[in-house]
Amino acid sequence: MPIEESANSGDREPEITLPPQPVWVQLAFAFTLLFTAIHLYWAVGGTWGLPLLALQEKAAVQAVNWVVSVIMVIGALFVLALNHPIGRRVPSWTLLVPLWIGAVVCVSHAIYGLITKALYLSGWHGAVNFPVVAGVSPATAAAENRHSAVLDILVFEPCFLIQGLLLALAAWQFIRTPAGRRRWRMSLIAGIALIDVFGLLLDLAGKQFAIS
16 A cells, blocks of 8 residues: 655655645544444444344344444544644554555445345345344345345445545545555555455355355
């Protein structure tokens, strides 16, 4: 991924002046906290939006969502650091690398999820690996899985997409040179494409890349 490289002052590109109110940083921070609230809801025992298997394994789901919530709060602090003096006192890669990972994971998750859930709803049920839950009839499982796929398409995958795009834009706004911003965009596109193409190829081969 791109990292702004040091250069002799005579060769350095003119730096882009950051706006006094970096809107992408603020939006990314706010949305990260909002998205964290969903995971906190599941962490404390909420069940709305959970797939069928998760309802059967609540303790594990709660533990996972506590971990995810902590990671997201840390991510929000990284975003906030972009607009803080500390962001100029540390090497840029210490902020850009975590945000690059977060942006690529979120956007690729959204694209892959939207495609596979749409294929599932269109009749290709092999596109999504909904685990078989003991004690649940096939008819009930089919209805619940369809509901989960619809909810993912309408709510959760768009949330992943928004989260990833805001992280990408917040970091882009932090980068001060045109060349650095171009490298940032291209590295994001490459990372997202690599993950999603790999996942879709696995699906075509009858393998499973992700579990809903």
